[in-house]
Amino acid sequence: MLSKTDSMKIVFAAISLVEIIILILLKFVFKIDVSFLAFVFLLLAILEIAYLFFFFETEKRTRDIDIARFLGKDAKEALDYGEVGMIIYDSNYMVTWVSEFLESRGFNIIGEKLTKAIEGLASLFKENTGKITMEADGHIYEFIRGEVDPVVFVKDITEYFQLNDTYNRERLVLGLVHFDNYNETVQHEDEQMIAAINTNIRQKVVNWVSEYHGVIRRIRAERFLVIINQADFRNMLNSKFDILNEVKKAAASLNVEISTSMSFASGYSSIEEQDSAINDLMELVLSRGGDQVAVRSYGEEVQFFGATSQASAQTSKVRARVMAKGFAGVVDESDKIFIVPHSDADLDALGACLGFDYICSNHGKSSYIIFNGIKVEPKALEIYDNNVMDLVTRHVFISEAEALDMLDENSLVVVCDHHSNDLSSAPKLVEASKRTVIIDHHRRKNDNNISAMLIYNEPAASSTVELISEMLQYQAINTDLDDLDATIMYCGLLVDTDFLKARCTARSFEACAYLKRQGADSTLANEWLKDSLEDFVNRINISKYMEVVNNEIAIAAVDAEDRIFSRTTLAQCANYLNTIKGIEASFVIGRIDDSLIAVSGRSNGKINVQVILEKMGGGGHYNAAGLQRSSGSVKEIRQELLKAIEEYQQGGNSNESDSAD
Numbered sequence: 001m002l003s004k005t006d007s008m009k010i011v012f013a014a015i016s017l018v019e020i021i022i023l024i025l026l027k028f029v030f031k032i033d034v035s036f037l038a039f040v041f042l043l044l045a046i047l048e049i050a051y052l053f054f055f056f057e058t059e060k061r062t063r064d065i066d067i068a069r070f071l072g073k074d075a076k077e078a079l080d081y082g083e084v085g086m087i088i089y090d091s092n093y094m095v096t097w098v099s100e101f102l103e104s105r106g107f108n109i110i111g112e113k114l115t116k117a118i119e120g121l122a123s124l125f126k127e128n129t130g131k132i133t134m135e136a137d138g139h140i141y142e143f144i145r146g147e148v149d150p151v152v153f154v155k156d157i158t159e160y161f162q163l164n165d166t167y168n169r170e171r172l173v174l175g176l177v178h179f180d181n182y183n184e185t186v187q188h189e190d191e192q193m194i195a196a197i198n199t200n201i202r203q204k205v206v207n208w209v210s211e212y213h214g215v216i217r218r219i220r221a222e223r224f225l226v227i228i229n230q231a232d233f234r235n236m237l238n239s240k241f242d243i244l245n246e247v248k249k250a251a252a253s254l255n256v257e258i259s260t261s262m263s264f265a266s267g268y269s270s271i272e273e274q275d276s277a278i279n280d281l282m283e284l285v286l287s288r289g290g291d292q293v294a295v296r297s298y299g300e301e302v303q304f305f306g307a308t309s310q311a312s313a314q315t316s317k318v319r320a321r322v323m324a325k326g327f328a329g330v331v332d333e334s335d336k337i338f339i340v341p342h343s344d345a346d347l348d349a350l351g352a353c354l355g356f357d358y359i360c361s362n363h364g365k366s367s368y369i370i371f372n373g374i375k376v377e378p379k380a381l382e383i384y385d386n387n388v389m390d391l392v393t394r395h396v397f398i399s400e401a402e403a404l405d406m407l408d409e410n411s412l413v414v415v416c417d418h419h420s421n422d423l424s425s426a427p428k429l430v431e432a433s434k435r436t437v438i439i440d441h442h443r444r445k446n447d448n449n450i451s452a453m454l455i456y457n458e459p460a461a462s463s464t465v466e467l468i469s470e471m472l473q474y475q476a477i478n479t480d481l482d483d484l485d486a487t488i489m490y491c492g493l494l495v496d497t498d499f500l501k502a503r504c505t506a507r508s509f510e511a512c513a514y515l516k517r518q519g520a521d522s523t524l525a526n527e528w529l530k531d532s533l534e535d536f537v538n539r540i541n542i543s544k545y546m547e548v549v550n551n552e553i554a555i556a557a558v559d560a561e562d563r564i565f566s567r568t569t570l571a572q573c574a575n576y577l578n579t580i581k582g583i584e585a586s587f588v589i590g591r592i593d594d595s596l597i598a599v600s601g602r603s604n605g606k607i608n609v610q611v612i613l614e615k616m617g618g619g620g621h622y623n624a625a626g627l628q629r630s631s632g633s634v635k636e637i638r639q640e641l642l643k644a645i646e647e648y649q650q651g652g653n654s655n656e657s658d659s660a661d
Contacts, residue, residue, distance in 0.1 A: 085154035089114045093125075102154060106137060114152070118143075124152070133157070173233040174274045175214075175226035175264040176282045177205055179247075180290040182222035185256050193254070200250045201258055208243045212236045230266060241293045244306045248291070259291040267298035288443040289459040289622070304614075320467070323456045324474035330437055330454055331360055334412035337367040338403045338433075342418035343425045344567060346377040348463045349417040350384065351492030352439070354485045355468035356414055357395050362477045368406075372399040374425035378566050379495075383488065383528055390484055400426040409434055417464040418442065419457060421449050439467055441496075442620060443610060459621065462508040463496035465489045469511040483519035490520035491528055498575050499529075502602075502623055535569055542573045542588060553607065553645060554578075554586040557638040565590045567598050567626070574602040585609055587641055589634050597637060599627040608648070615644040 085102035089095050093114045098107055109117040115125065124132050124145050131144050140161040144153045179202065186194045205224070209216040212235060214228030228236070244260055251258040263281035268274040281294040281302065292306035331337060337360045341349035353369045360367035376384065384391070391397070403426065407413075413433035419440045421427045430436060430450060437454040441461040461467050469489065472479050481489070493511060497504050500512070516522070531539070542565070545556040554577040558565070570588045577586035585607035592598045599616070601609035603623035610625040616637075618627025629637060 087114065087152040087154065089150050089152070091150070105139070105156075107154075121152075133161075169229065169231035171230050171266065172271075172274075173228050173230055173264055173266040174271070174278050175228065175262060176278045177209075177216070177224040177226060178261040178282060178286070178290070179205075179222045180259045180261055180286075181257050185258055186221070189256075196254055197256060197258065200254060201247055204246060204250055205243060205260060208246075226262075226264070233264065233266070237295070241305045244291060244293070261285045261290040262293040264293070264295045265297075267300075269298075284444055287455075287457040287459065304611075319458075320470040321474045324471040326454055327359065327437065327439075327456070327471060328363065328475065330412060330435075331363045331365055333410075334365060334435065335408070335410045336406060337365055337412045337414060338407070338426075338429060339367060339369045339414045339416060340424060340426045340430060341370070341374070341416050342423045344375045344377055345371070345380060345425060346417075346492070346495060346568070347380045347383070347488065348465055348492035348496045350376075350380050351485075351489035352416040352464035352468050354391075354395060355465065355472060355481075355489055356416060356439070358472060358479050358481060358485075359468075359475060362475055362479055368396045368398045368403060370400055370403055370426045370429065371397040372402075374400070377568050379529070379568055383491070387484055387488075394482060394485070400429050403429050404432060407432060411435065412437065414439065415450060415452070416440070419444055419450060419452075419455070424450075439464060441467060460505065462503045462505065462511075463493045465492040465496070466508055466511040469493075469514050470507070473514060481515075481518040483521065486515045486518040486520040487525050487528075490515045490522065491525045494525060494529060496624075498602075498624075502605075503621060531572065535572065538565055538569050539573045539576055542570075542590065543577065546577060548583070549642065549645060550649065552582060552584040554580065554583045555638065555641065556586070556588045556590075557634050558588075558590040559634040559638075561591075563591060564594070565592060567592050567600070570598055570600040571602070571624075571626075574600045578602050578604055587612075589637055589641070591634070592628070595630055597629045597632065597634060599629075599637060599641065601625045601627075612641075612644050612648045615647060616640055 085105070085107070086097075086099045087095060087102065087107070087109075088097040095109045095112055095114050095117060098110055107118075115122040118134075118136075120134050121132070121143060124130075124143055130147070131142065133140060133142050135141075138158075139156055140158045142155045142157045144155070146152065182197075182202075186197060189197070206216050209226055209228070212228060212232045214226050214232060214236075216224050216226050218224050241262065247258070247260045261282065263278045263285055265274050265277035265281060268277060277296060277298075281296060284302070285292055285294045288304075292304055295303045295305070339353045339356050339360075341353050350371075353371070357367050357369060371384070388397075407429065411433065413430055413436045415424065415430060415436060415438045417440055418424060419438045419442065421430050424430050436450060436452045437456075438450060438452045439456045441458055441464050443459045444457050456467060458467055472481075490512065493508065493515070494500065497508060500508070512520075541563075542556050542558055545558050546554050547556075548554055556573065556577065570590055570592070574586045574588045577583060577588070583604075585601065585603040587599055587601045587609070589597065589599050599613060599618065601613050601618075601620070601624070603609045605623055608622050610620050610622050613619060613625040613627045616627055617629075618625060620626050627637075632640075
């Protein structure tokens, strides 16, 4: 339907056309002098133009009155004062009226189609879109479509936009810089070496922060506080924190084991909350092994940068002694203790549960291991089944359902060899417990979903058995392990270190020595851990699928739908591929049941498989990590893995993830 203005335009155009035709007929057909008539027509045209101008002005005033009546006089004056413009359009999106504010800004679009007159405005009329922001002639405008009436409100938000941009650029970012192993290193060095460490390592970081116009102040010998604005911090982010590698190079030149850990937080409502956030992030970074940076903006996920070196073990055993005392105190305050391994429990999880059960017995507490009815890794299950009659004379094994019936407010749940309830063999028990502790050696998740009163997380440790073995040695009462239990614990340490070939530190061998003194039989352990003929055949068959990426990474993706392997078999095959000369890391992908696909990653130390699999939602350790998926195909996961490897080798940051393997 045509608007009244358009109708008037057509009428006057038709009259003008008729006048021209009459003049042509009289002049050229009837040969009549039309000078006087032309003058009359000209006079009529002038009157038409005057009338048209008068009509438009009258219509504009009428519309102004209508708008004032529609909004109310006070509301109209408020819109004028606030410089909020309005555009009214018809059913064909033709502009029929524009407020004076917009006309003064050059929006002379009456009679034009709204979606064409203002480029980019068409998206305003799409479904679920009621507001858009656009720039025009140096101003930033916000266009808001009326929900009922055919009207668009236009607000100049240039000043707000500029203020918001200034705020985002200048808001404070707080950070912490921690020098890993600094105190343990300098306590054994002379003054000259300490001065060289401070000059070549600590001062390097101080200068780096100053280059980005930040302020850095020493809190302790090994820790510094950083204050920087958001704009400069973005530039720091773009550098991918290459200072981490520079520190390690400087440390290597001095032949010391010092790396750098950092945490940064922004967007919190108060400095107090921001300070708490950077301390929490630093705790998370250190629990993941250090040598990395954690960055978090309020309401967003944690981003990790770095993590290109293995977690370094602290040379001091003070923490182990303190944690042993802390766990002893918690056990003393509990009536019943339930010890929970992770789902698909392996020998490290079983051995850790047996070891912690001795701590509970030393304190005269009733303790129970959740092992009945849970999913257990085949080799661990075989060892358990063959020795269960001996084990039950010293330990009580129950199901999750039985534990839930016995659980009360003074019960303690001990989560062993994992820290996420997603991986627990008794998730309902862990969730129901009001008193929970964690002991684990995997790198922590950024969103730990277990509310624990005490956490002992040491990613530098080879295994949870290693941590438990240390705690047993610091008990007030001397603990004697049964030979069988010591052997099972020893097996757990062997499995997690690939027979002491990976992830070992001096403390790992000290744990082995302790277990040997307690009666661990290494010959029996090696016999238990021998590959079966089926395992050997599976390893050979999986190896047939191997491909080499970038001349150093082996990937074996078994895409046969009918081939089912155990998680242990995939891990063993990944270890086997790593023995090939020139291969620095390996990944094996295969089905572990009809609906679950697993990835096992292993590294010789050059490549961080944990960072690579974290990008895909998995995790673990620097040189041993894993992933499980209930969706997708082997081919799809292989493509995702190739992309993650490419991002890792290009220096991309890693995202936090579940721990596995």
